Amino acid sequence: MVRNKEKRQSFDPDLRAAWRATLTMRKLGLLTRPLGDTIAFLPPLIATKEEIKQIIVIIKEGIQTVMEEMNHEE
Numbered sequence: 001m002v003r004n005k006e007k008r009q010s011f012d013p014d015l016r017a018a019w020r021a022t023l024t025m026r027k028l029g030l031l032t033r034p035l036g037d038t039i040a041f042l043p044p045l046i047a048t049k050e051e052i053k054q055i056i057v058i059i060k061e062g063i064q065t066v067m068e069e070m071n072h073e074e
Contacts, residue, residue, distance in 0.1 A: 001037045025062035
């Protein structure tokens with residue numbers, strides 16, 4: 001996760017952006033793991049295309065939710 005993609009500007013580590021996104025994704029039913037500003041997930045090898053699509057939806061929603069919250073905190 002980055003604050004500004006074009007400038008490759010990172011988040012302040014104290015904000016724990018990936019950790020916050022991980023907690024949001026967990027509430028939405030997906031277990032992920034924060035590694036610094038990176039979010040790791042290991043889908044099962046037998047996951048269907050529909051399940052992978054749902055995983056992507058949850059990841060996107062989790063990141064967007066946290067980004068919006070962090071923008072309001074500034």
